[in-house]
Amino acid sequence: MAEILSHISELGISKVQLRLEDIEAILQTLVYDGKAERGQDVESGSVYRAVNSPVSTPGFVRSPCGVCPVIQDCGESGLINPSSCQYFKDWLDF
Structure with missing residues (x-):
């Protein structure tokens, strides 16, 4: 690398x-x-x-989670979570 x-x-x-x-x-x-x-x-x-x-790009990578640099810290009860993620909300509203 x-x-x-x-x-x-x-x-x-x-x-x-x-x-x-x-x-x-x-x-x-x-x-x-x-x-x-x-x-x-x-x-x-x-x-x-x-x-x-x-095949086309896998769906997971198209979501903000697929390229998120802090996904390893993301969880349902943590400070970083899907419920409060603005990137995820914006993606779902698209």
Whole structure:
């Protein structure tokens, strides 16, 4: 992933300074969207490749939850929850 981060930085296509965690989140979103597959390499760990999916984007990724950076903290009784999430309410009203 460091190579991807370095390449994006060299291209200057991001208006913000990205971190390795950001690249991981972007790649995982691409996997959820069916645009990439994740594999394991003995030497370098996770590897990704682009794929052409025969089906449209999965519904979960279309929802705000599918790309939410704090979904691991979201729950029915927590401070972050679907009942009070403005992004989720806006998406449902769309």
